[in-house]
Amino acid sequence: MELFKYTEPVKFMAKSRHFGILSLVLVLLSWGLIFTKGFNYGIDFAGGTLIQIKYDKDAPLKQIREALAKNEAFKGANVTYFGSNQEIVIRTKSSTSSVGNDVGDEVRQLLKNTGNFEVRRVDMVGPKIGGELKEKGLMATILAILGILIYVSVRFEWRFALASVAALVHDVSIAMGAIVLFGIEVNLDTLAAILTILGYSLNDTIIVFDRIREGIRTHKSVNLGEIIDESVTRTLSRTVLTSLTTFFVVLTLYIFGGEIINSFSFTLLVGIVVGTYSSIFIASPILMWLGFDVRGYRAKEAEKLKREKEKEKLRAMYEQGTL
C-alpha cells in the first residue's frame, strides 16, 4: 500500500507564514491559559492526600461527603467518581506527618457506615516534598533541553539546534496549554509525558532535519526553500506513518490503560499531534527565518573537508618520513 506518492515536492514553504501565525497564536493562547488559569497541580507538586476507594456497589457520594464533613481535616475535600461509579477518589490539601496513624486510617473510620469498601490507594505528599519535586521537574526539563541543544549543535549546526528547540518549546507550550484547558491534573507522570514529548517531537524534527542536511549537501539548488520543500515531502510519509502508529498505540493506552495513567496518555496524545504538525510545518521554516545560508554551509563543509584532507596528507607524509 502507498499513501504518499508525490512526484513533485509539496510547496510547504509558500504557506509557512500562515502556519507560523497559527502557531504563534496557539502558543500565545497557551501561555495566556497557563498564566491566567494556571496548572491544576495534583498532590505530587501541591502536597496533600489522595485516597482511592472502591465500593462493592455504586459509591454513595452524598453519604461519603457527609461522613467526611464530620472531620476538620476533610473540610474542602473533593470527592469524585474515578473511572466507574463504584470507585471514588478523595482529594484533600491536608497531609499528616504521623507515621502510625494517617489520613487513610481516618477515612476508613469515618466511612465505616457508608457500605462495603476497600481502600485501594493512599498517596500523601508533604508540602516540603511537593516543592522539591517541582524544582526537580523544572530542572529535568531544562537539562533535557540543554542536552538536546548541545547534541544537535554538534551534529548539525547551531541554527538547526535553535530551530529544533524552538519547535520543542512550541510543542511543549501547546501541550501544556491543553493540559490547562482540559483541567488535567499535573502530577509526576504528566511531567514524564512532557519530557517524552520533548524526546518524541525532537525525534520527528531530527528526521526532517537529517533530510535537509542531506539535501543541502547534494541538492542542485542553493535555494533553502526548495531544499526544505523537497526534504519535508520526502519524509512526509514516514512522519505521518510513525505518528499514526504511535498515536494509535497511545490511544489504546488512553482508552484501555486505566484511569491512573489517563493524564499521562492524554498529554502524550496532544504532544504527538502537535509534534507531528510542528516538524512538518514549523521547524523547517524557523531554520529559514534564522537566516540559514546554504552557500555558506557548503563552503564551510568544503573547508572542513579540505582541512581534513590536508591533515591526512600531512600524516601520510609524516608516516613516510618525508616531513
Add this chain to the structure above:
Amino acid sequence: MQRLNYRVVIFAFAFLFGVVFSIPSLTQSESGKKITLGLDLQGGLHMLLGVKTQEAIKSRIKSIAGTIKYILDDNDIVYDDLSIQGDKITFKILDSDDLKKTQELLKKEIEGVTILNSGDEFSISLTPKEIQKTKLMAIDQAVDTIRNRLDQFGLAEPTVAKQGTDKILVEVPGIKTPADEQRIRELIARAAHLQMMAVDEDRAARVYNMSPQEAKKYGDVILPDVKDPNQKYLLKQIPILDGSMLTDAKVGFDRNNQPVINFKLNGEGAKIFGDFSGKSVGKRMAIVLDNKVYSAPVIRERIGGGSGQISGNFTINEANDVAIALRSGALLAPVYVMEKRSVGPSLGADSIKQSTIALVLGFVLVVIFMIIYYGMAGVIADTALIANLFLILAIMSLFGATLTLPGMAGIVLTVGMAVDANVIINERIRELLRSGASVSKAIEEGYKNAFTAIWDANVTTLISAVVLYVYGTGPIKGFALTMSIGILASMLTAILGTHGIYQMLLPKIKKERLNFWFGIKA
C-alpha cells in the same frame, strides 16, 4: 537459507537470548531471574520519612545528664539542682573542695561537651561538632533500626535506605490489608524508648495538683499511666537507666496468661539497676515505655541479674511488635512522613491487567498495520518488533529491574517508536526502488541513508530518557528505564536484525514482485 550473514546470526542470537531470559518473568516460574514488579503493580507501601533530629539532641542531653548523675553519686560528690535547661545541663556542687575532682571526672568520662563553671555552678552543653554528629547518627541509626524491625517482622524484601542526607526511604511490598499496613507503620514509628524512672516519693502525693512547670522545677516530670491516662505519676526527670542497656526482649505470659515482655539488661545496666534498687528499698520504680508508665512496683529488695518485665494491657500482636521494637533498639529521634504512597494488591492487579490489554492491543494494531502497508517488509519489521519486546523483558529480568505502571506505558510507547526505524528504512528503500535502483542496491543504500537519521533521533530521545531517569522518582524511573532499554534494543533488532534478514532473503526478492515484498507497484 542461502546467505547466512553475521547480522542475521547476531539477530537470531539476540532473539533467542530475549526469549530464554524472559521466560522466567513471563511464566512467573520459581527459578531464574525475574522482573520485580513495582509497588504500584504488586501493591505495597512506599514512604519517605524525615527524622526529627532535634529530638535526638534532646535525648542525648538527657542521657548525658543521667551519666553525670551516676558519676557524681558514684564518687560521693554532693550536688544539688541537677536539671536540664534548654540545651544545657546545670547543677551545683555543695562542697567547693570537690570542684577540681568534678571537673576532672566530667572531662574524663563525657565526650563532646563544653564544660563551663562559675564557682560551684556547672553548665554543660554539646559542642557544635557533637551536635552535627548526633544528628547524623540519629538518621543512620533510624535507618538501621527500621530495617531491623521490618526484617524481624518477617516481611518479604523490605527496602530501607537513606535518601539524600536527611531522608529515609522505606518500601514494603506485599501488604495484604490496610490494617496490616497500619500495624507496620506503627512498628516503624514506635520510638521504643524504655526508661526506668524513680518515683519522687517526697512529692508524689501532690501529683494531681501539680503543673508540669512546677514539676520541672523539682527536676521531675509527670507521666500518665498506659491503661488509665487519668492516673499520673510524678517521676524524677533523669532516668535511672534506659533501653540502650537492653540486650534482649521476648514475649512471655504472666500468671493470668496475659502477654508480657521480659527483658534483660547488659552488665552495666544490671549493675546500675542493682545499685539503685539496693539503695531504694521501699520506694517505687516506674517502667516507662514511650513516655507512658506501664507499671510502678515497690522495690522490696536489691534486684540483681538485670532482668525485668513490662506488663500492660497488650494484645499478643502488640506485645510482639513492642518486643521487636525493643530488641532492634529505640529510635534516637522520632520519624515523620514526608511522602507516602500505598497501593492495595487489588488495584495493582487491575493496573497490570489494564496496561497489558493496552500493550497487547497496541502491539497487534501496529503489527497488522505494518503488514498491510509494507507487505513482507512489514513482516520483517514485525519480527524485529517482537524480538525487541523479548529483549526488553530479558534485559530487565537479568538486571532484576523494577517494572512500574509508567514502565508499562514506556514499553507500549517503545512499540510505537521501535517500528519507526523500520518505517524510515522502508521508505528509503521504496524511494530508491521507485527511482529504478536494483533491489540489492536499494536495500544497501536505504540502510545507509536511513542510519544517520535513526541514530540522531534515537540519541536525542535517549538524552531525555536519561535525564528523566536521573531526576525522576519511583515509578517514573521505571518509565525512563524501559524506554531507554527499548531504544537501545531497537538499534539491534530494527536496524541490524532486519538488515540481516533482507541480505539473507535477497536472492528471493524479485523485481516483479515488489508489491509483495515492499508494498509498492513495480
